[in-house]
Amino acid sequence: MPACHRRRPPGTDPHPEELGSALTNEQITTDYSESLLEFITPALKDPADTLASLDKIHRFAYSKLGNEYLWSPSMPCPLPAEEDIPIAYYGTSNIGQLKYVYRKGLALRYGKTMQCIAGIHYNFSLPEQLWPLLKQAEGFVGTDRDYQSSAYIALIRNFRRYSWLLMYLFGASPALDAGFLRGRSHQLEQLDAETLYLPYATSLRMSDLGYQSKAQAGLTPCYNDLNSYTDSLRKAVATPYAPYVEVGTHKDGEWVQLNTNILQIENEYYSNIRPKRVTYTGERPIQALMARVSSTSKYAAWTSTRSCHWASTSRKPASSTPSCCIAHSTTARCSRTTSAAMPPRTSSPWSRKAGARACSCNARASRWK
Secondary structure, three states: OOOOOOOOOOOOOOOOHHHOOOOOOOOEEEOOEOOEEEEEOOOEOOHHHHHHHHHHHHHHHHHHOOOOEEEOOOOOOOOOOHHHOOEOOOOOOHHHHHHHHHHHHHHHHHOHHHHOOOOEEEEEOOOOOHHHHHHHHHOOOOOHHHHHHHHHHHHHHHHHHHHHHHHHHHOOEOEEEHHHHOOOOOOOEEEEOOEEEOOOOOEHHHOOOOOOOOOOOOOOOOOOOHHHHHHHHHHHOOOEOHHHHHHOOEEOOEEOOOOOEOOOOHHHOOOOEEEOOOOOOOOOHHHHHHHOOOOOOOOOOOOOOOOHHHOOOOOOOOOOOOOEEEEEOOOOOOOOOOOOOOOOOOOOHHHOOOOOOOEEEEEEEEEEO
């Protein structure tokens, strides 16, 4: 694990003004903490172009960080005390306060330390022109939307079936800072005075020491079809969870969580692959998935690909291409960016034609001095 030090306690500085507003910048924002940067690429046809875009954002952010560094592993570097980890702040607007209280709820439910784990999410979808050919080749009887929905759900099932192999082959987080465990029991070995590891570990991020939730352990969405999946999440966002009920939503007159249900919102559900789509203003993720349904469809129609964290924006979706969002266990190698000072973009990802939105990525990394 790379070693990086800063003169002040790590991870306590606010989001740099030079990187623009974390609430409105389309390419650089914050994830959970003020020090946890998130880079978002536009949707592009070629993965090589996506990586080039990510590299461009990365270089721009680095030019604005001064004597700060970006921490590349997904497991965080030495963290300050739990109470000193700053939650990302997005201003006093309604949406800004919603995002802030949601993160306060995450801290209450899972602890700030776990929320500082970084990672890479990528989005992909197939072009519209391909679907009729696949449908004909398979002899599928039904509407185009029926076929697309069933095919993407099948893809999700197969990804989950083999996800263990992907983590084994491509996982890249075999070590972590000893302070990350905060006294929890473990079976890790000592690498040096400050680092724990396992000789043949591939992804501690995806292990029971990484990004996990006991409250969500019993949440097992059904992937038979889109309806069964959304029904599971709808139940989770409407079912009270006793430990959260005991805490309540307010303390000393301040919000501490959005509600006392198993999930505050659908985004809280953690999975290595999920169906995702752009949401309209005031639309919940579940509503977005189910909103545009074919009149004869057994499944809901997915109608746009998007970067994983674009769901909270209110921009118009550009295409009718469905999308899958995948959380990878590899190390995060990126950070955050500004709006006004950002390098010019050739075109907006929201103005592309159907089939062009093939691949997009967002990546999170901590910045340290």
